[in-house]
Amino acid sequence: MANSTLEPAGSAAAPPPRSKPSLAQAFGNIFSKSEDSDEGKVIARRRKFVMAAVLGTLGVNLLMFLRFFFPRALYEPKTKFRIGYPGDFGFGVDTKFQNQYRIWVVRNTEGIFVISAICTHLGCTPDWKASENKFKCPCHGSGYDPEGVNFEGPAPRPMDRAHVELDPEGQIVVDLSHVYRWPKGEPSQFNDPGAIIRV
Ligand code: FES
Incomplete structure (x- = not known):
């Protein structure tokens, strides 16, 4: 007698459904397998290298971006x-502003003037030698008298003098952007208005 519970001919029992691995499991398998083998170690090293390169590039770009927020300004001393x-x-010669403004203030019988403390040879700062009553340049030996006029060494002319004037309160204002010169073989500007305060 035919069994009514028999499967139809040609049909087979369906296999149990396979559960799909999750994404995390799949990647976990790949990484764990790959890092166990030599090839995996190479891949891991490459991955670290690529990550370092990417982070480095991002860091450089971030620094360049931040640079825009800071002005390219030169902070020069006041003139x-x-x-x-x-x-x-x-x-006599007063040296108290030599370090701050690179000047000397000189008072003589004619008035007060300000010498720019720059050697006219190659720009070094001479020293005031009170015991010798002269300025002496340490670079190549130029010598200047107490009024800044050269008398020895390679300096071609006296040191420049800065513009001076009195403000409404009676204080001396120095302007280093405006200087008076005595070029070799030319008239001196040292008596021009503004080169000296007559006191
Ligand atoms: S720079 Fe002063 S003597 Fe040369």
């Missing part, structure tokens, strides 16, 4: 400034 009252300066 116009006050140095005090004429009564603050006695006769």
Whole structure:
């Protein structure tokens, strides 16, 4: 007798459905397999190298981006400034502003003037030698008298003098952007208005 529960001829029992691995499992398998083998170690090293290159590039780009927020400004020392009252300066050479402004303030019988402390040979800063009553350049030996006039060494002319004037309060204002010169073989500008304060 035919069994009514028999499967139809030609049909086979369906295999149990296979569960699909999750994405995380799939990648986990790949990584764990690959890192166990030599090839996997090479891949891991390459991956680190690529990550480092990407992070490095991002870092450089970030720095370039941040650079835009900072102005390309040169902070130069002030060229116009006050140095005090004429009564603050006695006769002779005053060196108290040499480091701050690179000047000397000189008072003589004619008035007060300001020498720019730059050697006219190649631009070094001479030293004031009070015991020798002269400026001496340490670079090539040029010598200048107390008024900044050259008398020895390779300096071609006296040191320049800065523009000076009194402000409404009576303080001396120095302007280094405007200087007076005495070029070799030419008339001196040292008596021009603004080259000296007559006191
Ligand atoms: S720079 Fe002063 S003597 Fe040369």
